[in-house]
Amino acid sequence: MNIVRSHVLIGMDASTIMAGARAVQQELVKEIKAKGLSGEVAVMETGSLGVTNMGVVLVVYPEGLYYANVTKEDVAELVEEQLLKGRLVKRLLYTQAPKRFIIKKERTGLMREQPRIVLKNCGIINPENIEEYIAEGGYEGALRAIGKMTPDEVIAEVKNSGLVGRGGAAFPTAMKWEFASKVPGPEKFIICNADEGEPGTFKDRLIMEGDPHKLIEGMIIAGYAFGATQGYIYIRGEYTLSIQRMEKAITDARAMNILGDKVFEKDFSFDLRVMKGGGAYVCGEETALIESLEGHRGHPRNKPPYPVVAGLWGKPTVVNNVETLANVGDIMRHGANWFRKYGTAKCPGTKVYTILGHVATPGLIETEMGTTLRDIIFEYGGGISEGKQFKGALVGGAAGAFVGPDLLDVQMDFVNLREYAAALGSGAILVMNEDTSMADMLKNVLHFFKHESCGHCVPCRLGTAQLVEVMDRIVDGSGGPDDVDRLLSIATVMKDASFCPLGQSLHMPISSCLKYFRDEIAGNQ
Amino acid sequence: MYREAALNKFEPEKRNILYILHELQDLNPQHYVAKEDIEAVADYLNVPYSFVHGVATFYTMFSLTPRGRHIIRLCDSPPCHLMGSTSTLDHIRNKLGIEVGQTTPDGAFTLELASCLGVCGIAPAIMINEEMFGKLTPERLDAILDERRNSI
Ligand SMILES: Cc1cc2nc3c(=O)[nH]c(=O)nc-3n(C[C@H](O)[C@H](O)[C@H](O)COP(=O)(O)O)c2cc1C
Ligand code: FES
Numbered sequence: 001m002n003i004v005r006s007h008v009l010i011g012m013d014a015s016t017i018m019a020g021a022r023a024v025q026q027e028l029v030k031e032i033k034a035k036g037l038s039g040e041v042a043v044m045e046t047g048s049l050g051v052t053n054m055g056v057v058l059v060v061y062p063e064g065l066y067y068a069n070v071t072k073e074d075v076a077e078l079v080e081e082q083l084l085k086g087r088l089v090k091r092l093l094y095t096q097a098p099k100r101f102i103i104k105k106e107r108t109g110l111m112r113e114q115p116r117i118v119l120k121n122c123g124i125i126n127p128e129n130i131e132e133y134i135a136e137g138g139y140e141g142a143l144r145a146i147g148k149m150t151p152d153e154v155i156a157e158v159k160n161s162g163l164v165g166r167g168g169a170a171f172p173t174a175m176k177w178e179f180a181s182k183v184p185g186p187e188k189f190i191i192c193n194a195d196e197g198e199p200g201t202f203k204d205r206l207i208m209e210g211d212p213h214k215l216i217e218g219m220i221i222a223g224y225a226f227g228a229t230q231g232y233i234y235i236r237g238e239y240t241l242s243i244q245r246m247e248k249a250i251t252d253a254r255a256m257n258i259l260g261d262k263v264f265e266k267d268f269s270f271d272l273r274v275m276k277g278g279g280a281y282v283c284g285e286e287t288a289l290i291e292s293l294e295g296h297r298g299h300p301r302n303k304p305p306y307p308v309v310a311g312l313w314g315k316p317t318v319v320n321n322v323e324t325l326a327n328v329g330d331i332m333r334h335g336a337n338w339f340r341k342y343g344t345a346k347c348p349g350t351k352v353y354t355i356l357g358h359v360a361t362p363g364l365i366e367t368e369m370g371t372t373l374r375d376i377i378f379e380y381g382g383g384i385s386e387g388k389q390f391k392g393a394l395v396g397g398a399a400g401a402f403v404g405p406d407l408l409d410v411q412m413d414f415v416n417l418r419e420y421a422a423a424l425g426s427g428a429i430l431v432m433n434e435d436t437s438m439a440d441m442l443k444n445v446l447h448f449f450k451h452e453s454c455g456h457c458v459p460c461r462l463g464t465a466q467l468v469e470v471m472d473r474i475v476d477g478s479g480g481p482d483d484v485d486r487l488l489s490i491a492t493v494m495k496d497a498s499f500c501p502l503g504q505s506l507h508m509p510i511s512s513c514l515k516y517f518r519d520e521i522a523g524n525q
Numbered sequence: 526m527y528r529e530a531a532l533n534k535f536e537p538e539k540r541n542i543l544y545i546l547h548e549l550q551d552l553n554p555q556h557y558v559a560k561e562d563i564e565a566v567a568d569y570l571n572v573p574y575s576f577v578h579g580v581a582t583f584y585t586m587f588s589l590t591p592r593g594r595h596i597i598r599l600c601d602s603p604p605c606h607l608m609g610s611t612s613t614l615d616h617i618r619n620k621l622g623i624e625v626g627q628t629t630p631d632g633a634f635t636l637e638l639a640s641c642l643g644v645c646g647i648a649p650a651i652m653i654n655e656e657m658f659g660k661l662t663p664e665r666l667d668a669i670l671d672e673r674r675n676s677i
Binding site for chain 1: 538539540541542543544546547570579580583584585586587601602603604606607608638639640641642643644645646647648652655656657658659660
């Protein structure tokens with residue numbers, strides 16, 4: 001990088017591109033040149049800055065000032081005032097920036113330092129430049145693992161860190177690797193699950209768009225730990241930008257000998273390939289994903305055998321989520337004890353959440369495990385929009401759990417919310433205000449499942465159809481007195497008899513919704 | 526023949542089938558996977574026609590019927606639903622005079638429903654071809670659709 005006095009980072013993600021970020025970027029470059037500032041001010045594009053709904057967003061360093069809703073017409077003024085004269089353009093300044101946008105250097109009062117592991121570089125480095133990742137200490141973790149440690153030591157370090165999967169089942173990551181390492185065989189695979197189909201979840205997309213090398217580093221370390229030489233990143237087909245960024249990052253890493261034959265000149269070969277999905281929710285389930293990778297319809301497989309024993313093409317395979325793998329590089333770089341400083345004793349580390357629905361500032365945050373829902377909604381999310389009251393939240397997308405006000409103060413981690421562990425993984429928090437019809441929301445969830453049931457097994461195929469029928473009846477007022485109980489009994493059969501977790505998981509939204517809002521829903525009958 | 530060139534970009538391995546289908550669908554002037562496409566893939570990968578057909582029908586991103594120039598995919602997953610996707614849908618249906626799954630007679634638009642597009646921060650959202658649009662109001666929709674109708 002040149003020595004420049006200012007950096008302007010412009011957030012490029014679906015929402016800012018839609019708002020015209022590319023045009024603003026071009027105008028910025030033009031205007032900076034016209035003012036003769038090209039050598040002093042660098043314009044860089046980066047992933048999401050964590051602010052959605054605010055048009056084109058940019059941040060000016062070293063001041064760390066956020067400007068939002070920037071249009072092409074504003075550029076001349078911004079360059080003249082902020083970059084040339086060093087004066088704020090108050091009109092565009094994003095001042096209500098909740099604490100999530102400010103990465104605190106010191107602790108002030110009770111406020112803890114903003115913990116950033118997974119999203120540390122997002123919005124700060126240029127994701128298309130491998131050197132910037134390396135400048136931030138990137139690939140040091142991989143170098144330490146491969147250069148100085150045996151695979152068993154790597155597994156032990158990750159085990160000590162207490163990292164558990166962020167994709168759903170909250171399974172200890174090191175344990176999966178250990179299983180796979182014990183299965184004999186020359187060919188093993190690591191798959192990164194980037195299918196991200198759970199409604200309301202887009203954390204994995206922002207990690208891939210904002211810091212693709214972090215994912216690559218995690219996969220290299222995983223591969224070294226249990227003996228995989230080839231990895232696949234299965235990205236949902238809609239994520240065009242993620243696919244491009246990952247492919248570019250892989251090419252750059254190969255050019256620097258970080259992927260390919262003899263990684264870091266050591267006796268370890270590892271390569272990666274991106275695979276593009278076709279749009280099927282069930283393919284997020286790991287065995288369905290493997291089927292899809294092999295080029296089949298995405299039907300789940302029978303377990304056992306588990307993928308760690310016989311996965312992709314029958315070979316030992318570990319499937320890990322994007323966020324899980326994005327933690328691994330820093331764990332290897334700083335050690336397990338460092339990681340354990342974050343989060344709770346039983347559940348160390350951070351968690352990425354998306355805050356959506358009726359909140360003042362929807363967006364993405366990373367916070368320590370154990371943060372309460374109240375903090376997430378009212379501090380990070382800015383509270384309920386339009387001064388309304390909180391009614392409930394749907395945590396974890398369609399297969400998630402409805403929660404009421406009594407859960408606002410529970411510390412959220414995989415242990416405290418054991419029964420909701422899967423919901424926590426996806427990290428989607430959909431907040432609903434007092435005006436929301438819970439019957440309508442539940443109906444929408446059931447329609448989602450009917451659409452996404454893959455049709456492979458009878459309980460799920462027929463169960464989802466019947467649930468929709470019953471729920472439609474309840475909502476339009478033609479239901480009978482038993483219909484609410486019928487929802488629960490169908491869901492229970494599906495939980496017991498469905499072939500894969502898709503059909504089984506529907507019990508959660510139904511039972512939790514009825515737990516909190518039964519009277520309201522029954523009142524619809 | 527463009528099909529052959531498209532196929533040859535990929536190794537003839539089964540694991541590439543989704544890539545190949547995406548590619549052929551993108552290249553097809555009517556934005557769908559035609560019978561000829563399925564035949565070509567089956568030949569290329571040396572698998573039965575029914576196998577390719579089975580894969581193509583499983584994934585929602587593939588269509589087996591011809592579609593318009595602009596494919597509108599409207600998200601109706603819970604976050605978009607909460608923020609008003611039903612009225613977005615009604616507005617599009619009324620304006621274009623088509624139901625979900627249909628194409629306008631002039632071949633400009635096809636309307637489809639989709640599950641979460643991953644841009645829920647700007648709900649309610651739609652995707653037109655490769656582009657996302659969010660925070661939709663009737664006025665914004667009118668502007669977007671009018672602009673699209675006039676573009677090729
Ligand atoms: C219907 C269904 C959908 C799923 N979707 C995803 C997904 O989109 N992303 C993901 O990482 N895991 C998903 N999972 C969980 C995966 O099966 C698997 O547990 C996970 O990828 C393991 O990664 P982890 O150990 O890092 O958490 C899904 C599971 C089910 C049953
Ligand atoms: S719910 Fe509509 S984009 Fe996510």
